[in-house]
Amino acid sequence: MNLLAGHLFYITEQFQQSALHYAKLVQQLPRSCYFWQCFAFSVRHLGYLEEASAIITNLGRIAAKGRRCDESEPPVLERLSEAKLILSGGHHGVG
Numbered sequence: 001m002n003l004l005a006g007h008l009f010y011i012t013e014q015f016q017q018s019a020l021h022y023a024k025l026v027q028q029l030p031r032s033c034y035f036w037q038c039f040a041f042s043v044r045h046l047g048y049l050e051e052a053s054a055i056i057t058n059l060g061r062i063a064a065k066g067r068r069c070d071e072s073e074p075p076v077l078e079r080l081s082e083a084k085l086i087l088s089g090g091h092h093g094v095g
Helices: 002-011 015-028 033-045 049-057 059-065 075-087
Strands: none
Touching: 002 015, 002 033, 015 033, 015 075, 033 049, 033 059, 033 075, 049 059, 049 075, 059 075
16 A cells, blocks of 8 residues: 555655655665665755755665664664665664
8 A cells, every 4th residue: 555655646746755665665665676766756846955865876885785674763764774774884784
């Protein structure tokens, strides 16, 4: 359901909502390049230009080291933090 909602919100330019749904998908399946890509495109529209570019140019690396997370954290910010941590070399992926 999050994928459909994410796509629907994206094409109707409701990027905050699309980012939220894509972030939830990445929380559930953090090794999916496609979900990270959808998430990156949404957050780009929210002004996270550097973060989105870093995710897009490092999709394989981020997905390979992605991990499920505590869903009590705000998903958009948590996923941005996860990507930054992976790219900084501070996370070695636990699964």
